[in-house]
Amino acid sequence: MTKHKQNLPAGAVVGARILIRAASRRDQTEEHTTMKTKNIIIAVALAALLGTALTLSARCALAQATQTTVVKSTEGQSETEPSVPTEVQSAPKTIASTAFTDRSTPLPAQKFKFVSKRSHLSSFTDAAKRLETEPQNPPSGSADAEELAKKLSNPVASLISFPMQSNFDFGMGGGSGWRYTLNVQPVIPIALSPKWNLISRTIIPIIHQGNVTGPNQSQSGLGDTVQSLFFSPNKSEPFIWAVGPVFLLPTATDAALGAQKWGVGPTALVLKQKKGWTYGVLANHIWSVAGKSNRAEVNATFIQPIFSYTTKDAWTYSLNTESTYDWNSHSWSTPINFNISKLVRFGKQPISFGAGPRCWVTSPTGGAEGCGVRIVVTALFPKK
Numbered sequence: 594m595t596k597h598k599q600n601l602p603a604g605a606v607v608g609a610r611i612l613i614r615a616a617s618r619r620d621q622t623e624e625h626t627t628m629k630t631k632n633i634i635i636a637v638a639l640a641a642l643l644g645t646a647l648t649l650s651a652r653c654a655l656a657q658a659t660q661t662t663v664v665k666s667t668e669g670q671s672e673t674e675p676s677v678p679t680e681v682q683s684a685p686k687t688i689a690s691t692a693f694t695d696r697s698t699p700l701p702a703q704k705f706k707f708v709s710k711r712s713h714l715s716s717f718t719d720a721a722k723r724l725e726t727e728p729q730n731p732p733s734g735s736a737d738a739e740e741l742a743k744k745l746s747n748p749v750a751s752l753i754s755f756p757m758q759s760n761f762d763f764g765m766g767g768g769s770g771w772r773y774t775l776n777v778q779p780v781i782p783i784a785l786s787p788k789w790n791l792i793s794r795t796i797i798p799i800i801h802q803g804n805v806t807g808p809n810q811s812q813s814g815l816g817d818t819v820q821s822l823f824f825s826p827n828k829s830e831p832f833i834w835a836v837g838p839v840f841l842l843p844t845a846t847d848a849a850l851g852a853q854k855w856g857v858g859p860t861a862l863v864l865k866q867k868k869g870w871t872y873g874v875l876a877n878h879i880w881s882v883a884g885k886s887n888r889a890e891v892n893a894t895f896i897q898p899i900f901s902y903t904t905k906d907a908w909t910y911s912l913n914t915e916s917t918y919d920w921n922s923h924s925w926s927t928p929i930n931f932n933i934s935k936l937v938r939f940g941k942q943p944i945s946f947g948a949g950p951r952c953w954v955t956s957p958t959g960g961a962e963g964c965g966v967r968i969v970v971t972a973l974f975p976k977k
Contacts, residue, residue: 738907739869741943741973742936746871746901746909749792749823749835749862751782753974760951764962765805772802772961774816784827792823792835800850805959814846821860821877832873833864839877841891843884854884856891864899871901892920907936909947914954924957930967945971 744750758776765772776798783791798816806812820842825835839860845851856879864873874897881891894917901911911934916927934947952964 738936738938738943739903739905741975742903742907742909742934742945743866743869743871745934745936745945745971745973746899746903746911747833747864747866748780748794748875748899749782749790749825749833749864750780751784751790751792751827752780752976753782754780754971755974756780756969756971759968761965761967762951762953762961763965764953765802766959767804767808768962769808770803770805770959772800772805775799785824788827790825790827791837792825794821794823795819797844798850802850806849812847812849814850816845817851818842818844819879823860823862825862829866831865833862833866835862836860839879841879841881852881852884852891853888854881854891856881869903869905871899871903873899875899889921894918894920909934909936909945919957922957926956926960927954928952928961928965929954932967932969934969936973943973943975945969945973947971 741752744752745754756776756778758778760772760774760776762772762774764770776796778794778796780795781793783793785791796819798818799814800816801811801813803811818841820840822837822839823835824837825833837860839858841852841854841856843851843853843855845853858877858879860875860877862873862875864871876894876896878894879891896916896918897913899911899913901909901913903909909932911932912930914927914929916925918925928951930949930951932947932949934945936943936945938944947967947969949967950964951967953961956962
């Protein structure tokens with residue numbers, strides 16, 4: 594063998610060595626290539642795992658952000674925006690809990706309503722344009738107050754009211770006399786039928802006076818009560834009207850404060866209300882029919898022209914006279930009353946406050962002279 598090897602040509606030996614080296618290099622190259630391939634595969638696998646992790650994290654973050662958006666939108670939504678269904682609000686939690694097990698599950702983005710800032714701005718602009726072009730109506734509360742104030746100007750309105758009217762008069766008796774009269778005047782309407790009402794209007798005077806019947810003399814107590822019953826149709830066109838009887842009741846607690854006579858007679862009212870204006874006349878006539886014989890008979894006509902205007906914010910400006918003509922003494926008692934009143938609410942209770950001067954044009958001997966003051970507080974009880 595050795596001999597044979599030694600007999601090989603030198604070129605064969607060199608060629609064999611070259612082949613051996615080439616084979617060795619090829620083995621090394623293949624091994625290096627295999628290692629590089631393995632490294633690439635591992636890198637690709639790591640990149641895939643990292644991408645999967647990032648994708649899952651992004652989905653979880655999106656689910657949480659979507660849930661927050663839905664909650665805020667539900668809390669701040671207006672009356673015109675539809676609320677997000679309960680199953681849609683719970684969807685992000687379901688997605689977040691199943692994202693790690695099923696990456697192919699699509700997000701139900703089509704169930705959510707996303708409103709862009711541009712759409713909000715457009716809606717706001719459209720609303721502003723409508724406010725500029727549409728006529729502005731007064732608030733319902735203001736309209737109700739105006740209507741109640743107008744009804745107060747109507748003595749036979751179908752509205753329960755409780756006026757407390759304070760009158761201060763001066764210049765009576767010998768010129769130094771004075772009188773304070775608080776007229777309690779409840780007005781109670783009663784529906785007789787769908788077409789007719791009965792309105793009870795009572796005037797109960799509470800009087801305190803001094804130096805009227807004589808120097809250093811004073812009287813206090815009730816005066817005579819005037820009770821009116823009006824029958825009125827339940828309509829206001831072409832005008833408001835009412836008729837009925839009126840009664841004089843001798844309720845005075847002092848002879849100086851009343852006539853001490855029973856009386857009866859007719860009463861009537863004609864009234865027109867248009868927009869804020871109220872104008873008309875209330876009148877009655879009373880004859881005495883019984884009572885103390887030593888007292889003068891009652892034969893008197895009462896006339897009260899009515900003129901007032903009510904604003905949209907429930908201010909009322911009124912002017913009237915309350916003239917009484919005594920047919921026995923042929924004398925007039927005529928004060929002119931100017932009053933400004935305002936309807937306000939204390940909670941749900943409407944109350945009217947009014948005041949103004951009360952000046953006497955003419956009066957019988959010993960009657961009031963000059964100017965006094967009238968203050969009126971009226972509680973209203975509208976139908977509910």
